[in-house]
Structures are given as C-alpha cells and as structure tokens.
Amino acid sequence: MKFDTLQQGITFYENYARISVFDTRLSSTKKRKLDGKILLKYRVCSKEGFRETPRLHVECKKKRPIIRMGCKAKLTLTIINDQDNYEIFSFHEGHTYSLIAPNSPHHTKQSRNLTLAHKKYIMDNSRANIGATKSYRLMKEHVGGY
16 A cells, blocks of 8 residues: 555554554654655554563652563555655564454553543643542543443
8 A cells, every 4th residue: 555644654554453453553763864764664563572671760669561462463664766655565464462352442542532521621620629530530420431
C-alpha cells in the first residue's frame, strides 16, 4: 500500500490495531544524514521486545508490571524515491501472545481516553476542592462503571 504522508501510514496501522484489538507504539526511525528526511519508520506491537534490566531509581518506588513479551508484529514504512510518499516496506502480523477478546476492546490503552465532557467534569470538581481520583470514582458511579 502507498500513503501520501507518513502520518496516514501510521494512522492506518493504528486503525488496523484497533480492529484487531491490540495496542501499538512507535519504535525507531532511520533518517537521512544530509537533510534529516525520514527513510524508515517502524510501528510495533506494544508488547514487542523485552524489557531491559530493571531500572533502579531512588525517586521511583512504584513497581511496574512486565508487559513486553517479545512480540514480532510490526509495520515498516519507507519513503518512495525521494518523494514525500510512503509505502509499506514490511508487515508482520503474527503475535506471540493471545490477543484481547474482540468483545472487550475497551481494555486496550488506545481506547482508554476521557471525553471532553468527562475532563470538564473533573475540572469542575477540582474547583469545588474534590480531587481527581474522587471525581473519577463519582463519574464512574454516574455512568455505571469504568
């Protein structure tokens, strides 16, 4: 497939991931040294690769779960003949883990967004000296769940 811009290619893969019910993230980019034009852009599954050795930060005491599982799913976009058009250079759709059930796409990170009305509700509560966590819990009760 060919795309007019790099952003269109990235949006295409994000939409594909949303339909297939998995999360994506940006990976590395290869640029030309002369003018800095992007030659290759990688978009990978959020569980691609493995976590590096655990970071020991004095200020960070929160333990985070390991989510990287060595998944090989990725999309590589490359530039076409020095134009601003991009095409899919390589595509690997195989995952090394079981995907989220199709009936529960709300568990993906991409779909966990607050609407403008929900953000306004939290801001209004903050003016009434109600914290964001309590506001979110109140909102959860109003709409019937997370």
